[in-house]
Amino acid sequence: xxxxxxxxxxxxxxxxxxxxxxxxxxxxxxxxxxxxxxxxxxxxxxxxxxxxxxxxxxxxxxxxxxxxxxxxxxxxxxxxxxxxxxxxxxxxxxxxxxxxxxxxxxxxxxxxxxxxxxxxxxxxxxxxxxxxxxxxxxxxxxxxxxxxxxxxxxxxxxxxxxxxxxxxxxxxxxxxxxxxxxxxxxxxxxxxxxxxxxxxxxxxxxxxxxxxxxxxxxxxxxxxxxxxxxxxxxxxxxxxxxxxxxxxxxxxxxxxxxxxxxxxxxxxxxxxxxxxxxxxxxxxxxxxxxxxxxxxxxxxxxxxxxxxxxxxxxxxxxxxxxxxxxxxxxxxxxxx
Amino acid sequence: xxxxxxxxxxxxxxxxxxxxxxxxxxxxxxxxxxxxxxxxxxxxxxxxxxxxxxxxxxxxxxxxxxxxxxxxxxxxxxxxxxxxxxxxxxxxxxxxxxxxxxxxxxxxxxxxxxxxxxxxxxxxxxxxxxxxxxxxxxxxxxxxxxxxxxxxxxxxxxxxxxxxxxxxxxxxxxxxxxxxxxxxxxxxxxxxxxxxxxxxxxxxxxxxxxxxxxxxxxxxxxxxxxxxxxxxxxxxxxxxxxxxxxxxxxxxxxxxxxxxxxxxxxxxxxxxxxxxxxxxxxxxxxxxxxxxxxxxxxxxxxxxxxxxxxxxxxxxxxxxxxxxxxxxxxxxxxxxxxxxxxxxxxxxxxxxxxxxxxxxxxxxxxxxxxxxxxxxxxxxxxxxxxxxxxxxxxxxxxxxxxxxxxxxxxxxxxxxxxxxxxxxxxxxxxxxxxxxxxxxxxxxxxxxxxxxxxxxxxxxxxxxxxxxxxxxxxxxxxxxxxxxxxxxxxxxxxxxxxxxxxxxxxxxxxx
Numbered sequence: 001x002x003x004x005x006x007x008x009x010x011x012x013x014x015x016x017x018x019x020x021x022x023x024x025x026x027x028x029x030x031x032x033x034x035x036x037x038x039x040x041x042x043x044x045x046x047x048x049x050x051x052x053x054x055x056x057x058x059x060x061x062x063x064x065x066x067x068x069x070x071x072x073x074x075x076x077x078x079x080x081x082x083x084x085x086x087x088x089x090x091x092x093x094x095x096x097x098x099x100x101x102x103x104x105x106x107x108x109x110x111x112x113x114x115x116x117x118x119x120x121x122x123x124x125x126x127x128x129x130x131x132x133x134x135x136x137x138x139x140x141x142x143x144x145x146x147x148x149x150x151x152x153x154x155x156x157x158x159x160x161x162x163x164x165x166x167x168x169x170x171x172x173x174x175x176x177x178x179x180x181x182x183x184x185x186x187x188x189x190x191x192x193x194x195x196x197x198x199x200x201x202x203x204x205x206x207x208x209x210x211x212x213x214x215x216x217x218x219x220x221x222x223x224x225x226x227x228x229x230x231x232x233x234x235x236x237x238x239x240x241x242x243x244x245x246x247x248x249x250x251x252x253x254x255x256x257x258x259x260x261x262x263x264x265x266x267x268x269x270x271x272x273x274x275x276x277x278x279x280x281x282x283x284x285x286x287x288x289x290x291x292x293x294x295x296x297x298x299x300x301x302x303x304x305x306x307x308x309x310x311x312x313x314x315x316x317x318x319x320x321x322x323x324x325x326x327x328x329x330x331x332x333x334x335x336x
Numbered sequence: 337x338x339x340x341x342x343x344x345x346x347x348x349x350x351x352x353x354x355x356x357x358x359x360x361x362x363x364x365x366x367x368x369x370x371x372x373x374x375x376x377x378x379x380x381x382x383x384x385x386x387x388x389x390x391x392x393x394x395x396x397x398x399x400x401x402x403x404x405x406x407x408x409x410x411x412x413x414x415x416x417x418x419x420x421x422x423x424x425x426x427x428x429x430x431x432x433x434x435x436x437x438x439x440x441x442x443x444x445x446x447x448x449x450x451x452x453x454x455x456x457x458x459x460x461x462x463x464x465x466x467x468x469x470x471x472x473x474x475x476x477x478x479x480x481x482x483x484x485x486x487x488x489x490x491x492x493x494x495x496x497x498x499x500x501x502x503x504x505x506x507x508x509x510x511x512x513x514x515x516x517x518x519x520x521x522x523x524x525x526x527x528x529x530x531x532x533x534x535x536x537x538x539x540x541x542x543x544x545x546x547x548x549x550x551x552x553x554x555x556x557x558x559x560x561x562x563x564x565x566x567x568x569x570x571x572x573x574x575x576x577x578x579x580x581x582x583x584x585x586x587x588x589x590x591x592x593x594x595x596x597x598x599x600x601x602x603x604x605x606x607x608x609x610x611x612x613x614x615x616x617x618x619x620x621x622x623x624x625x626x627x628x629x630x631x632x633x634x635x636x637x638x639x640x641x642x643x644x645x646x647x648x649x650x651x652x653x654x655x656x657x658x659x660x661x662x663x664x665x666x667x668x669x670x671x672x673x674x675x676x677x678x679x680x681x682x683x684x685x686x687x688x689x690x691x692x693x694x695x696x697x698x699x700x701x702x703x704x705x706x707x708x709x710x711x712x713x714x715x716x717x718x719x720x721x722x723x724x725x726x727x728x729x730x731x732x733x734x735x736x737x738x739x740x741x742x743x744x745x746x747x748x749x750x751x752x753x754x755x756x757x758x759x760x761x762x763x764x765x766x767x768x769x770x771x772x773x774x775x776x777x778x779x780x781x782x783x784x785x786x787x788x789x790x791x792x793x794x795x796x797x798x799x800x801x802x803x804x805x806x807x808x809x810x811x812x813x814x815x816x817x818x819x820x821x822x823x824x825x826x827x828x829x830x831x832x833x834x835x836x837x838x839x840x841x842x843x844x845x846x847x
Contacts, residue, residue: 029800031800037811037812037814037815037817038811038812039811039812039815039817039820040815057800057801058800058801059795059796059798059800059801060795060807060811061795061796062795062814064554064555065554065695065792065795065796066796067555068554068555068558068695068699069698069699069702069796072699072702072703072706073702073706074706076706076707078716078717078800088555089555092555164548164552198542199542200539200540200542202816203437203813203816204437204440204540206816207437207440207441208444211441211444211445211446211447212445212446213444213445213446222815222816223816226815226816226817227816230630230633230634230816230817230818230819231633322555322556323556323557326556326557335552
């Protein structure tokens with residue numbers, strides 16, 4: 001009996017503790033909605049809080065879900081800053097006038113192709129589109145030189161794609177800008193007719209390739225680097241399409257300040273901090289993403305982006321084009 | 337509680353649980369054309385068809401597996417009964433996206449099992465894969481209430497039946513099964529609703545259900561996504577009403593203290609144990625093994641980081657389970673003891689709410705609180721609102737089992753207690769509550785386990801910086817930090833086992 005009582009008292013105590021910490025965050029703290037996971041931003045948040053004495057409240061989540069949350073909250077949002085994994089979600093918020101413009105000085109820290117023209121967001125890091133392949137099944141000299149080759153007969157049923165994934169959709173939007181709608185639509189139809197295998201997301205594709213279920217997959221470079229970090233014996237490798245092929249363009253992750261922010265001064269300081277060489281080095285030293293600030297090199301094992309990389313596309317339009325891109329993908333037969 | 341007071345309480349519960357449906361109705365009313373276009377398109381209808389097919393098949397399979405396991409554990413002398421009682425409910429705690437991902441890694445071609453012993457036989461994609469994974473993860477919804485019911489089944493009826501010369505099988509069909517019907521139906525309905533609302537498994541296993549369209553379109557075409565969510569909610573309401581009509585009013589009795597009749601299996605003991613191990617192998621051991629493999633493979637794990645999230649997870653889950661019990665008990669009483677429109681309405685919204693996507697439940701509560709007058713608005717993104725959201729989302733699980741519990745209280749006892757002059761309160765505390773306890777705890781256990789793995793509501797509505805083990809798992813998986821994700825997932829499973837044992841099994845067993 002006494003043991004039961006002790007147990008109950010213990011449980012109640014834990015309750016009370018958790019409930020008292022959980023009732024209402026720090027209302028004065030800078031509130032960040034982060035579509036980037038803790039591993040890819042957490043240490044920077046701590047560093048910023050320490051250096052500036054600005055307290056930070058952070059909510060991690062899926063970029064898309066957080067964008068929907070921000071749209072539902074509107075002007076009353078407690079959030080000051082939105083970190084997104086892809087420009088598409090930011091476009092959704094920009095259309096609804098929920099973002100505040102960043103200052104000129106902030107925007108100058110990053111090459112202009114990595115920011116929105118009206119200054120509503122700026123790139124923080126980049127992920128590159130690549131072809132992940134199984135090096136047990138494919139030798140490097142067999143690799144295609146362009147993403148357009150994947151519709152050829154020899155790739156029939158051997159390529160994995162994730163058509164409902166934001167990164168594939170952003171990539172298709174880029175291809176439309178660089179190569180035109182007609183060629184993009186033909187390529188998507190070609191993939192569908194070539195029996196491309198459909199997966200849920202980048203992780204699922206890399207996992208299937210490393211297991212030998214399929215030899216090729218179209219993904220962001222980041223995921224296979226992570227897989228190899230967990231298990232260096234895996235046979236999956238990244239292939240960068242050469243000569244500036246549209247199949248290996250970089251896609252940026254972004255930061256923006258919300259129009260409803262009551263702490264826009266602190267929010268802007270935070271954005272500026274993310275673009276300092278010191279913060280950018282986190283991406284070259286601790287993660288496998290590409291830093292964007294000039295002068296900071298990516299991790300040694302990554303093939304560097306070309307000097308003064310010409311994106312060949314207007315990143316701004318990715319958000320606005322999301323819906324028509326999704327329609328193009330659906331019409332090709334790749335996605336239901 | 338007097339009948340009018342009970343009705344008033346139930347009406348309040350109904351209003352609270354109607355919040356997500358009201359949100360979907362309001363948002364769709366803004367664009368009624370979209371709703372019609374969505375429900376009448378061939379693509380949507382096909383997706384609805386696939387959802388219903390998957391839901392029906394998984395529900396039927398889970399009904400069989402869950403009932404059979406419960407019967408074997410309570411009514412036979414299968415070896416290791418105490419162990420099975422802890423293990424069998426556990427697949428429920430594995431989030432479906434983790435279960436599906438781990439099963440692919442374990443059973444697919446080139447997967448862990450293939451590399452280990454050269455075997456890959458289980459289907460891990462399309463309908464077959466979704467059917468297998470969801471059945472393995474949801475049969476505990478049937479197992480738990482049926483097990484609770486079996487333990488309170490009076491042995492007198494069965495003994496009488498046997499004395500009258502009926503064989504075991506006939507006694508089972510004529511006496512035991514009708515007494516279990518309510519519990520089986522309750523669990524099966526929950527499995528059906530879980531399956532049609534699942535996104536994690538169908539997405540990874542590539543089976544195109546209605547939820548996949550809802551998620552794929554949530555940003556691209558929000559009106560379509562909202563229209564399809566409403567369709568999902570309406571389907572759930574229809575199914576819940578249908579089940580209510582089908583449930584009937586079989587007379588059930590509860591007893592306590594008596595040891596259930598046990599069938600001696602003889603030589604079959606170990607064969608039955610082997611069969612019991614099948615759902616545990618697929619729903620628990622395989623995913624756990626894959627998780628352990630990833631966790632061990634990774635380096636430099638910092639387990640200290642997980643203590644805070646583990647405590648938070650336990651606290652909010654226990655809170656959600658207890659609040660659910662308190663909230664649904666009046667609804668259970670009203671629906672079982674009285675005929676009442678309010679009761680039917682409350683039953684429908686509470687149970688159907690389980691089928692709504694978590695994202696819709698979360699956004700609905702954002703919508704209703706962010707612009708609300710004080711003090712409601714200041715509850716936004718605080719723990720009380722989070723617990724409320726869990727209760728609205730998962731209350732169905734407490735309600736259906738509570739109804740089974742209340743239906744099992746024999747009227748004769750109540751009359752006897754009244755005859756002896758016991759007041760209403762005393763009768764309830766001393767007679768009814770103890771009889772209903774096992775089933776009520778089973779229901780609370782279901783809410784507890786579901787809350788522990790809940791994701792979309794937690795991510796959007798928890799106070800900033802409030803982490804649970806499920807959010808830890810998800811955040812790490814998203815960016816392919818598998819060792820970290822696996823460690824958190826394993827801790828989640830262990831914590832669930834511990835809480836299930838402490839709060840459900842141990843108390844159930846108390847005389």
